[in-house]
Every structure is written in structure tokens, then in C-alpha cells.
Amino acid sequence: MAELLNVRGLETQFRTREGLVHAVNGVDFSLKEGETLGIVGESGCGKSVTVMSMLRLIPSPPGKVVAGQAFYQGKDLLKMSDEEIRHIRGSQISMIFQDPMTSFNPVLTIGRQVAEPLEIHQGMNRKQAYERVTEMLELVGIPKAKDRLGDYPHQFSGGMRQRVMIAMSLVCNPSILIADEPTTALDVTIQAQIIELAKELRDKLGMAMIWITHDLGVIAGLADRMAVMYGGLIIETAPVKSLYATPSHPYTLGLINSLPRLDMDQYHRLESIDGLPPILMEKPVSCPFAPRCTFVRERCLQENPPLLESAPDHYTACWVDPATGRDRS
Amino acid sequence: MGRYLIRRILYMLVVILVVSFITFSLMHAVPGGPFDKEKKLPAEIIANLEKRYHLDQPLWKQYLSYLNDVFVPQFASEGPKGLVVDDDFLINIKITNSFWIRWMNFGPTFTSRSRSVNDIFRQNLPISVQLGLMALMIAIVIGVPLGIISALKQNTVWDYLGMSVAIFGVSVPVIVLGPLMIWIFGVTLKWLPPTGWGSKPPYFLGVFPTNLSWDYWRTAIMPSVALGLGSSAILARLTRASLLQVIREDYIRTARAKGVKERMVITRHALKNSLIPVVTILGPMMAGLVTGTFVTELTFGIPGMGKYFVTSITNRDYPVIMGTILLYAVFLVIANLLVDIMYAYLDPRIRYD
Ligand SMILES: Nc1ncnc2c1ncn2[C@@H]1O[C@H](COP(=O)(O)OP(=O)(O)OP(=O)(O)O)[C@@H](O)[C@H]1O
Numbered sequence: 201m202a203e204l205l206n207v208r209g210l211e212t213q214f215r216t217r218e219g220l221v222h223a224v225n226g227v228d229f230s231l232k233e234g235e236t237l238g239i240v241g242e243s244g245c246g247k248s249v250t251v252m253s254m255l256r257l258i259p260s261p262p263g264k265v266v267a268g269q270a271f272y273q274g275k276d277l278l279k280m281s282d283e284e285i286r287h288i289r290g291s292q293i294s295m296i297f298q299d300p301m302t303s304f305n306p307v308l309t310i311g312r313q314v315a316e317p318l319e320i321h322q323g324m325n326r327k328q329a330y331e332r333v334t335e336m337l338e339l340v341g342i343p344k345a346k347d348r349l350g351d352y353p354h355q356f357s358g359g360m361r362q363r364v365m366i367a368m369s370l371v372c373n374p375s376i377l378i379a380d381e382p383t384t385a386l387d388v389t390i391q392a393q394i395i396e397l398a399k400e401l402r403d404k405l406g407m408a409m410i411w412i413t414h415d416l417g418v419i420a421g422l423a424d425r426m427a428v429m430y431g432g433l434i435i436e437t438a439p440v441k442s443l444y445a446t447p448s449h450p451y452t453l454g455l456i457n458s459l460p461r462l463d464m465d466q467y468h469r470l471e472s473i474d475g476l477p478p479i480l481m482e483k484p485v486s487c488p489f490a491p492r493c494t495f496v497r498e499r500c501l502q503e504n505p506p507l508l509e510s511a512p513d514h515y516t517a518c519w520v521d522p523a524t525g526r527d528r529s
Numbered sequence: 530m531g532r533y534l535i536r537r538i539l540y541m542l543v544v545i546l547v548v549s550f551i552t553f554s555l556m557h558a559v560p561g562g563p564f565d566k567e568k569k570l571p572a573e574i575i576a577n578l579e580k581r582y583h584l585d586q587p588l589w590k591q592y593l594s595y596l597n598d599v600f601v602p603q604f605a606s607e608g609p610k611g612l613v614v615d616d617d618f619l620i621n622i623k624i625t626n627s628f629w630i631r632w633m634n635f636g637p638t639f640t641s642r643s644r645s646v647n648d649i650f651r652q653n654l655p656i657s658v659q660l661g662l663m664a665l666m667i668a669i670v671i672g673v674p675l676g677i678i679s680a681l682k683q684n685t686v687w688d689y690l691g692m693s694v695a696i697f698g699v700s701v702p703v704i705v706l707g708p709l710m711i712w713i714f715g716v717t718l719k720w721l722p723p724t725g726w727g728s729k730p731p732y733f734l735g736v737f738p739t740n741l742s743w744d745y746w747r748t749a750i751m752p753s754v755a756l757g758l759g760s761s762a763i764l765a766r767l768t769r770a771s772l773l774q775v776i777r778e779d780y781i782r783t784a785r786a787k788g789v790k791e792r793m794v795i796t797r798h799a800l801k802n803s804l805i806p807v808v809t810i811l812g813p814m815m816a817g818l819v820t821g822t823f824v825t826e827l828t829f830g831i832p833g834m835g836k837y838f839v840t841s842i843t844n845r846d847y848p849v850i851m852g853t854i855l856l857y858a859v860f861l862v863i864a865n866l867l868v869d870i871m872y873a874y875l876d877p878r879i880r881y882d
């Protein structure tokens with residue numbers, strides 16, 4: 201299928217009081233039409249900053265995208281004018297956020313907030329927009345949607361609010377939906393419902409998705425392809441089956457081994473990854489995972505491994521093959 | 530909302546009663562009396578005066594009769610000399626030609642035989658209230674936009690300029706600013722009248738001027754700015770801080786992610802939220818301004834309430850102290866009620882029922 205989005209060498213930094221934070225250090229990925237890309241990685245590894253950089257939503261100051269390109273339908277999102285990118289946001293590429301409570305404006309009605317993209321991008325008047333909003337709210341499963349247009353965000357439960365958020369992001373039929381940990385703030389049963397809803401809507405509307413999470417278990421059933429991030433870099437990316445079946449980076453391996461599995465006996469201890477996530481105060485020259493890696497060698501401390509094809513369509517940034525414990529050639 | 534209002538009004542009555550009790554107790558607990566002068570009066574004269582003003586009676590009796598005079602409506606029908614309506618009582622409501630309901634007799638003043646407390650309330654209090662309210666207007670009109678500009682242009686020349694004005698505003702007292710303004714605009718440039726106040730009775734609702742003229746505004750502008758500038762500085766700093774905080778909120782990011790124009794992000798999504806904390810301090814601020822007019826009135830030669838309020842305490846002029854404090858209390862409670870209503874209007878999460 202045709203390529204929709206292509207990100208190359210994305211680098212974003214934050215100027216903070218403690219110094220320059222290298223949040224994203226050269227990220228490459230691409231997204232095909234209708235494809236779902238899952239991005240996983242622990243807190244602070246740069247997942248949010250990556251996608252926000254693409255949409256130029258990084259607060260500046262302190263943040264700045266210092267390098268890279270992000271081609272969407274042949275145009276570089278990072279180079280286009282403010283007006284152009286504004287017209288893409290919310291209409292062609294839209295985003296949903298982690299906390300459905302704080303992501304809605306508390307003093308505006310749900311109707312107005314969900315209708316806003318329609319009014320901005322499709323020039324609808326309030327009445328036309330409200331009709332479409334009602335349809336959309338029904339689609340995401342808000343009961344009595346028409347009567348709730350005048351309600352405020354605090355009158356909805358967390359799960360309902362996230363549904364409304366999804367409706368708001370899809371109201372203009374975007375070709376890409378970016379979801380930044382949309383279920384982290386919800387309880388487990390609601391999480392499952394939201395993921396189910398996302399799957400359903402994707403199949404119905406056919407948009408591509410980037411789904412950010414730190415829950416490997418959740419994403420397996422949703423994504424076509426996975427990207428694992430560590431220290432502001434993608435360290436492994438592969439089709440979802442291949443990634444789970446043959447994780448080729450020690451960090452990914454660690455992540456998968458830390459998941460509980462049904463076929464484990466009850467005395468089996470979950471494995472954890474020792475050590476702490478890297479401090480991003482300088483651009484990594486060596487492998488950022490090296491200090492925590494059990495396979496670490498001399499070379500890992502001197503050269504940061506590039507993302508290379510380790511198996512067909514399976515890319516890994518590691519000098520060692522954790523399956524055999526030997527150096528990659 | 531209706532039930533809420535009724536509850537608030539009942540609660541207001543309780544507050545006023547408590548205030549009256551505390552004021553009365555404190556006032557009598559302070560040593561000295563209204564007739565202790567530098568030159569001691571003969572004991573018989575003091576006794577006579579005290580008898581005339583019922584100060585010889587037990588305190589509880591004085592208190593109850595005061596409450597009766599002020600709070601309990603009285604009825605009047607035409608007497609032999611006809612009806613003299615607007616003397617003793619502040620509020621006179623005509624039912625029929627010969628039947629009136631009269632309310633709030635605040636009594637005589639001890640310092641001036643010819644004037645009652647009500648006379649002060651009719652002639653001087655409205656001026657102070659007008660001055661206080663205009664100062665509040667000035668504070669809002671200068672402070673809020675200044676705060677918004679400073680926040681939007683954070684860390685630029687505009688921000689520093691705005692905040693310097695704000696620091697100037699809080700740190701220069703009326704007693705310096707007032708004479709300076711009089712000297713520049715009143716005496717040297719002769720743009721504005723240096724002293725006085727341009728309103729006369731009758732007043733609408735007993736407070737607001739009915740004969741508004743160009744001269745009224747010209748006289749009012751300097752004292753209002755002098756009094757309001759400090760508060761405008763406070764509002765500017767608060768608005769700035771609040772807007773800067775709101776701009777970092779998640780929902781502002783959401784608005785940008787939807788493609789909302791930057792100008793609309795501010796006007797539609799940020800402003801209303803950022804004004805919520807600003808509105809909450811308007812109540813106490815209005816209180817401070819209306820009751821804090823003394824120095825401004827003195828500086829600009831304004832015949833307001835301040836002088837009476839301050840001297841009544843040193844003079845132990847009990848009826849003036851009681852009356853002023855009670856009226857101010859009523860005023861403040863109403864101000865707070867208005868703020869709470871405005872608050873609910875701004876923030877849908879707050880509902881009164
Ligand atoms: N506004 C900011 N100012 C300074 N540093 C920032 C800012 N936003 C992000 N960072 C830094 O960028 C790095 C990556 O942050 P990011 O939010 O992308 O992490 P994440 O992978 O999304 O984590 P999480 O799972 O917690 O959402 C972090 O180390 C963080 O400290």
C-alpha cells in the first residue's frame with residue numbers, strides 16, 4: 201500500500217535549566233495507508249515528543265525540532281507554513297491524548313469542542329456541525345448523544361470522555377490518527393473497551409493509526425507493526441508477529457520477558473530489566489541501553505549501533521544477536 | 530439557583546447580625562466614651578448627655594433598641610404635622626399617601642447636633658462607594674489587559690514593561706501618587722480639576738449618580754486612578770500568572786492539535802479559564818477599595834465617607850461606627866454574592882443548588 205507518512209532523522213531537544221535534553225535523537229519510521237503502528241517504550245523515552253514534533257506541537261521554548269523531515273503526502277510537515285500545518289492538524293492528522301479529563305476544556309460544552317474541527321476545517325456552521333457531531337458521538341457509543349451536546353466534560357465519566365475524544369479526533373475523517381497512551385488513565389475494563397472501539401472504527405473508517413503505549417500486551421492485538429523506543433531512538437521495528445516471536449534487541453527481549461503469560465506456572469517469576477532509563481543530557485555516542493544490557497561488549501560502549509535489517513522487514517539496532525549471544529556480522 | 534439565592538440572603542442576615550454584635554461589643558470594650566474630651570466636662574453634663582442618648586441604660590438594652598431601630602421596619606401614618614418622611618429613616622417606602630413603611634434608623638451622631646448618621650449615609654457614603662467602584666473599574670480595565678499582554682508576550686519588552694508598571698502600581702502609595710497627579714494634571718497642565726467630586730443627590734439606589742456630566746468624569750478620573758492603580762497591578766500580575774498557567778494546560782494542546790487558530794486558542798480556550806481566579810479576588814478587592822477611600826478622599830478633597838469613618842472611631846461616635854460598619858458589611862456580602870454568581874457563570878463545574 202502507498203506510503204502516507206515518512207519520518208527521517210527526527211531530532212528534538214529541550215533547553216532546560218539543567219541543560220539541553222536530547223529527547224529524540226534521530227528517529228526514522230514510516231506509515232502506510234490503513235496501517236497501525238504501535239510505539240512502545242518506557243516512560244521518558246521520547247514517544248510523545250516524537251509524534252508531537254511531527255505535528256509541530258512541541259512547546260517552544262523550551263523545545264525545538266533541530267533536524268529531520270516528516271513527509272506527509274509528499275510534503276514536509278516540518279517545513280510547511282504555520283497555516284498549512286494548522287489545516288492538517290485535526291483534519292488529516294489528528295491526535296488523542298492520555299488524560300481525557302485534562303484534555304478537554306472544562307468551560308466549553310462537549311458539543312462545541314467536538315464541532316470545532318468541523319467549523320475550522322470544513323467551514324460548517326454550528327447547526328450542520330452539531331448534526332455530524334451527534335452522528336459521530338453515536339458511532340463511538342455515547343448513549344443519547346443528541347441530548348449530551350450541551351453537557352460539559354465533567355459530566356462524563358473517564359471512559360465516556362475518551363470516547364468523546366476519539367469522536368472529536370475522527371470527526372473530519374483524518375487519514376492518520378495518533379493516539380498517545382489513550383488508555384493509560386483508564387481502568388482495565390474500560391481500556392479494553394476503548395481499544396475494541398479503536399479497532400472497530402479503524403476497520404470502518406480505514407484510517408492509519410499510530411498507537412503509543414507502554415503496555416506491550418495491549419498493543420499486540422491492535423498493531424500491524426511495532427516500533428520499540430529507547431533513549432530517544434527506535435531500537436527495533438518489525439511486523440507485530442515477528443517482533444513478538446523473535447525479539448532481536450536485548451531491551452525488547454527484556455520487555456517481552458517482563459510480561460506475564462498464561463502458559464507460565466504460578467511460581468515463575470517475571471523478569472525485570474535492571475538499572476534506570478538513560479538520562480538524556482547528551483546525545484548518545486554509545487548504545488544507550490549498554491549500561492543495563494546483559495550482552496554488552498566493548499563495541500557497544502564505543503559505537504551506537506544503527507538500525508539495520510536483521511531479518512526480512514525486521515530492523516534492529518544492536519551489535520549482538522541476543523538469540524545466539526554472538527556478534528551480528 | 531432561586532433556592533440558593535434565598536439561602537444566601539438568609540445567611541447574609543446572619544452575617545450582618547453577627548457583625549453588629551461584634552462591633553457593638555468591641556466598641557464598648559474599648560476604654561473611653563464619646564464625651565471624654567481633653568478639657569473634662571462636668572459630671573452632670575456628661576450624665577445629661579448620656580441620658581439623652583440612652584447611654585445610661587444597660588448595654589444589652591442599648592443593643593436591642595439599636596437592632597430595633599435599624600432592622601425592624603416601622604409603620605408611619607400621617608400625624609398632626611403631616612408626614613416628615615426622609616429624616617430619621619434611611620429607607621421610606623410609600624404604600625399609600627398616608628401610609629409609609631420606614632426602615633433603618635441609624636440614629637444621631639454624637640459629634641454634630643445637626644446631622645444624623647443617615648445624613649452622612651445620604652450625602653457622603655454614595656461618594657465613597659462611587660469612588661471605590663470607579664477605582665475597581667480602573668483596576669480591571671488596566672490590570673486585566675496588562676496581564677494578558679504580559680502573558681502572551683512573555684519575556685519580551687512588553688512583558689517587562691507591563692510588569693514594571695505593575696510593580697510601580699503596587700509600590701507607590703496614594704499619598705505619593707495623588708499629590709503628584711494633582712500637581713502634574715491639575716495644577717501644571719490644568720487638564721483636570723485638582724480636587725472635589727462632581728456628584729450630588731439624588732442618587733439612584735442611594736449610591737449611583739443620576740446627573741452624570743462630562744465634569745463628573747473629569748473630576749473622578751484622577752482619584753479613581755490613584756486609588757485603583759495598586760489593585761490594577763495586583764490584577765495584572767494575577768491575570769498574567771493565571772494565563773501562563775492555563776496556556777500550559779492539556780486542553781490548550783488539544784485545541785492546537787485540532788487546528789484552532791492561535792488567536793482563537795487564546796480567546797476561546799484560554800481566556801475564560803484564566804479569568805476564574807481573577808474573579809475570585811474581585812470580591813475582597815472591591816471591599817478593600819470601597820472601604821479604603823480615606824486617604825484618597827483626604828488627598829483630593831473629596832467629601833466622602835472616609836473622614837467620618839476614621840474620626841468616628843477616635844471620637845467613640847457609636848452610632849456612626851455601628852452604621853458604617855453595618856452598611857459596609859452589607860455591601861461586602863452583596864459583592865461576594867455577585868462574585869459567586871459570576872464564578873458559576875464562568876465555571877460550569879460550579880453549580881449552586
Ligand atoms: N516541555 C518539556 N521540557 C523539558 N523536557 C521535556 C519536555 N517535554 C518532554 N521533555 C523530555 O523529553 C523526554 C521524552 O519525553 P516524552 O514525553 O516524549 O516521553 P514519553 O516516552 O512520552 O514518556 P511517557 O510514557 O511518560 O509519556 C523526557 O526525558 C522529558 O524529560
Ligand SMILES: [Mg+2]
Binds near residue numbers: 247248249380
Ligand atoms: Mg508520553
